[in-house]
Amino acid sequence: MSNFIYRTGKTTLDLIGHIKEILSLLYTTVSWIFTGPFRKKPASRPSIFQQMVFAGVQSIVIVFFIALFTGIVIAMQSAYQLKQLGAIIYVAPMVSISMARELGPVFTALVVAGRVGSAITAEIGTMKVSEQIEALETLALDPVRFLVVPRFLALIVMLPCLTIMADIIGVLGGMLVGVFNLKLNFYRYMSFSFDFLTWKDVWTGLLKSFCFGAVISMIACYVGLDTRGGAEGVGRATTLSVVISFILIVLFDCILTGLFYFSNV
Amino acid sequence: MISFIMKENTEGREVVIEVKDLVRKFGDRTVLNGVDLKVYKGETFVIMGGSGCGKSTLLRHIIGNLKPTSGRVMLLGQDITERYGEELDEVRKKIGMSFQSSALFDSMTVGENVSLPLKEHTKLDKGVIEIMIKMKLELVGLRGFEDLLPSELSGGMRKRVGLARAIAMDPQIIFYDEPTAGLDPIVAAVIDKLIIDLSKKLSVTTVVVTHDMKSVFTIADRIAMLYEGKVLEVGTCDEIKNSKNEMVQQFINGSPDGPIRFFQQKDDYLESLFKA
Numbered sequence: 001m002s003n004f005i006y007r008t009g010k011t012t013l014d015l016i017g018h019i020k021e022i023l024s025l026l027y028t029t030v031s032w033i034f035t036g037p038f039r040k041k042p043a044s045r046p047s048i049f050q051q052m053v054f055a056g057v058q059s060i061v062i063v064f065f066i067a068l069f070t071g072i073v074i075a076m077q078s079a080y081q082l083k084q085l086g087a088i089i090y091v092a093p094m095v096s097i098s099m100a101r102e103l104g105p106v107f108t109a110l111v112v113a114g115r116v117g118s119a120i121t122a123e124i125g126t127m128k129v130s131e132q133i134e135a136l137e138t139l140a141l142d143p144v145r146f147l148v149v150p151r152f153l154a155l156i157v158m159l160p161c162l163t164i165m166a167d168i169i170g171v172l173g174g175m176l177v178g179v180f181n182l183k184l185n186f187y188r189y190m191s192f193s194f195d196f197l198t199w200k201d202v203w204t205g206l207l208k209s210f211c212f213g214a215v216i217s218m219i220a221c222y223v224g225l226d227t228r229g230g231a232e233g234v235g236r237a238t239t240l241s242v243v244i245s246f247i248l249i250v251l252f253d254c255i256l257t258g259l260f261y262f263s264n265v
Numbered sequence: 266m267i268s269f270i271m272k273e274n275t276e277g278r279e280v281v282i283e284v285k286d287l288v289r290k291f292g293d294r295t296v297l298n299g300v301d302l303k304v305y306k307g308e309t310f311v312i313m314g315g316s317g318c319g320k321s322t323l324l325r326h327i328i329g330n331l332k333p334t335s336g337r338v339m340l341l342g343q344d345i346t347e348r349y350g351e352e353l354d355e356v357r358k359k360i361g362m363s364f365q366s367s368a369l370f371d372s373m374t375v376g377e378n379v380s381l382p383l384k385e386h387t388k389l390d391k392g393v394i395e396i397m398i399k400m401k402l403e404l405v406g407l408r409g410f411e412d413l414l415p416s417e418l419s420g421g422m423r424k425r426v427g428l429a430r431a432i433a434m435d436p437q438i439i440f441y442d443e444p445t446a447g448l449d450p451i452v453a454a455v456i457d458k459l460i461i462d463l464s465k466k467l468s469v470t471t472v473v474v475t476h477d478m479k480s481v482f483t484i485a486d487r488i489a490m491l492y493e494g495k496v497l498e499v500g501t502c503d504e505i506k507n508s509k510n511e512m513v514q515q516f517i518n519g520s521p522d523g524p525i526r527f528f529q530q531k532d533d534y535l536e537s538l539f540k541a
Contacts, residue, residue, distance in 0.1 A: 126371075134330055135368035138361075139382045139430075140354035 022222050025144065026214070029152050032145045043149040051150045055116045056158030060165070062115060066107050067166035071095055071173025074103070079182055088182055092189045093196030095174030096167075100201040104167040106253050109212035112159055113245035117220040120151055121241035124224025125234040133225065143225065152217040159213035160206045167205070204260045211256065212249050219245045278305040280339075281438060281470050287326060287336035289319075289494075296322050297333070298494035309464050309471040311481050314491035315516065315525065320474045321365075323491065324442055327472070328362055329353050341437060358386055361431030365443040367423040369415040369430070375402070376411030379430045386434065401429040404466070405459060421452035425459065432463065439463065441473040445480050457483045478517055482506070490516065492525070 036042045078094040124147055127133050136143050171193050178184040223241040227233050282304035289297040296319045304310045314320045325331040327338055329345040338346050343356050369378050379398045383389060389397070402408045405425040415423055424444065431439055444460060445453035457480045464471040475481060481488060481502075488505045490497040490513050498505065498513050508514060515523030 130371075131364045131366050131368035132370055134325075135362070135364055135370075135427075137330055138328055138357060139385075139434075140357040141382070141385055142350075142354075 018222075022218055025148065025222050025225075026218050028144045029148050029218075032142070032149050033153065036145060036149070041145065043145060043153065047146075048150040048153050051154035052158055054119070055112065055151075055154045056161060059112055059115055059158075059162055062111055063108055063162050063166050064169055066111055067099070067104065067169035068173040070103050070107055071099060071170035071175075072177055074098055074170075075174035075177035076181075079177065089184060089188065089192055091174065091178055091182065092184075092192035096171045096193040096197050097201055099167050099170035099174075100197060100205045102205070102253075102257070104170055105163050105205045105209040105212065106249065108163045108166045109159060109209060109216065109249045110246060112155070112162065113212075113216045113220075113249060114242055116155065117216045117245050118238050118242050120217065120220035121224040121227075122234055122238045124221060125227035125237045128225060128227045129230055129233060148217070148221045148225075151221060152214065155213035155217040156210055157213075159209045159216070163206060163209040167202070200260075204256070208253060208256050211252055215248050215252060216245050219248065278307070280304070281306050281341055282327060282472070283337075283339040284323070284327065285337045285339070287323070287338065288334045289322060289326065289331065290334045296494055297326070299336070300491070300494070300496055302489060302496060302499070304470060304472060306470055307464075307468060308486040309460070309473065309484055311473045311475060311485040311488045312491055313474075313476055313478075313481050313488060313516070315476060318491045319494045320476075320491050321442055324440060324472070324474050328360060328440060329357065358382075358434055359436055360438045360440065361434065361436035362440045363424070363428045363431045363442065363444060365446055367415070367420075367427040369423055369426055371415055373415075374411060375407070375413050375415070375418070375426050378415070378426060379411075379433050382430070382433045397433070401433055402426075404432065404463065405429045421448050421455065424448070424456060428459065428463070432467065435467070436469060438470045438472060439467075441471070441475070443475055443477075444473060445475065445477045453477065453480060454483075456480075460484050478519065492516075 032041075032043070074095050075091050079088060079091050082088050082090050082094070124133075127147075133143050133147075136146055175186070175189055175193070178189045179186050220241050223237050223244070227237040229236075280303050282302070284300050284302040287297050287300040288295070300319075300323060302312075312320050312323060322331065326333055326346075327340060329338075329340070329348065333346055336346070337344055340356055341359055345353060345356055348356065369375075370381070373381070376395075376398050379401055380394050383394050383397060387394075398411060399408055402410065405428050407422060407425055407429065410418070410422070410426075415426065418426065428439075441460065444456050448456065460471060460473065461484055463469070471484075473480075473484060485502055487499065487501055489499045490505065490510075492512055498508055498510050500508070505513060506517065508517075511524050515525050
């Protein structure tokens with residue numbers, strides 16, 4: 001029994017310690033972004049660009065397919081329900097609103113966490129276990145400025161961009177079902193899609209994906225920098241990074257949706 | 266002031282590294298248990314000792330990557346145990362470190378690896394940096410390899426590139442962590458020769474951590490033997506060779522029997538066998 005209490009307490013304290021360190025990493029990263037240019041030590045542009053290409057451009061294909069089929073599936077599933085009400089045209093706003101508010105940001109973030117977050121953790125983790133992080137420190141180069149800042153910037157910029165793309169592709173996916181299967185008029189479908197969509201739907205979705213970008217990059221970099229124990233440690237860190245990112249994305253999604261749509265403030 | 270001058274005279278040379286009563290504990294385990302060392306300007310100082318005696322940990326304390334539980338480290342006249350961030354970086358720009366695993370940045374070519382500190386810390390233009398890379402690589406005998414990736418090099422070549430990167434900023438002290446570990450005897454001898462050459466050509470202070478006895482006596486001016494987190498003995502090559510300390514003799518001769526026990530028994534063997 002006392003063992004159980006001991007372990008619970010230890011786990012809790014460890015967790016609090018990790019959360020503190022992640023927040024302090026976030027603080028250091030953000031302060032480097034803003035003070036770096038004034039201290040004549042900005043993050044290197046080629047490296048930010050390279051990360052943007054990796055996180056953004058190279059994720060386009062997978063995000064395209066995920067968004068397209070998500071849009072198709074929502075259209076098919078909602079058509080089945082809406083048919084009974086004789087409101088089949090409402091498939092269009094159903095798809096566009098759910099993509100913009102929820103599915104676009106979340107699915108894109110999940111895909112990017114799996115594809116980019118894991119790669120970041122594996123790369124930084126390998127650098128950690130092969131003394132490269134220490135080498136950076138010894139060369140008087142801050143690992144946060146050198147490794148974390150470019151990845152953080154790349155993700156908070158590219159994830160909303162990918163989300164915009166996912167939203168549009170999702171609507172087009174729904175349109176395929178609407179026009180070719182449900183025999184709805186293309187122009188009518190499109191005007192319904194956008195007439196019901198408010199600005200709030202779009203910007204809350206983008207704000208969410210901005211937060212997810214920060215979450216993914218922070219978790220991936222922190223777990224990477226915390227890696228111990230050789231090749232096995234890198235594997236464990238990579239898995240851990242993806243699992244934590246997934247949970248936090250869904251958790252943050254829940255909190256943000258609550259704030260945007262269910263708070264009485 | 267007078268005492269300061271007196272001290273300089275008795276020591277004869279300027280002290281660049283001074284470790285005072287350094288203690289480091291990891292949990293319950295004491296890795297460094299009161300280390301005292303002085304390294305003088307221009308000499309080649311070797312820290313030797315068996316695996317797990319804390320010599321790499323000591324090195325990481327000297328370059329400021331780890332902070333001690335208690336004690337002080339003076340590096341180039343600065344107490345680096347109390348320095349963080351940019352203050353620490355200012356001291357670090359004056360030292361170079363060659364890592365056991367070379368620690369080259371995998372994603373960068375040899376040239377980019379060597380030029381990284383120059384690009385980040387100096388305002389030299391591209392042409393000058395390119396000339397400097399050539400000079401540094403020439404010193405380690407690898408000129409013309411600028412465009413290769415670290416994965417395309419052999420272990421000995423990676424070591425030498427790591428060394429070229431360490432000397433890129435013209436450091437006052439070069440640290441080597443196990444420079445000859447995992448290399449064949451010829452390459453190890455080449456690295457030893459390189460260490461001697463560099464310390465002469467660049468007239469820098471050199472600190473080497475190793476357990477390779479052959480290279481210890483080839484390169485060292487003075488030697489410190491570390492055992493269980495303490496300095497057993499410090500002296501010149503001859504003093505260490507003729508040491509009366511049995512542990513030092515056992516280590517130099519590499520004999521399995523002696524005061525240094527290889528098997529560290531925690532409890533009675535029979536008792537632990539039948540405890541279940």
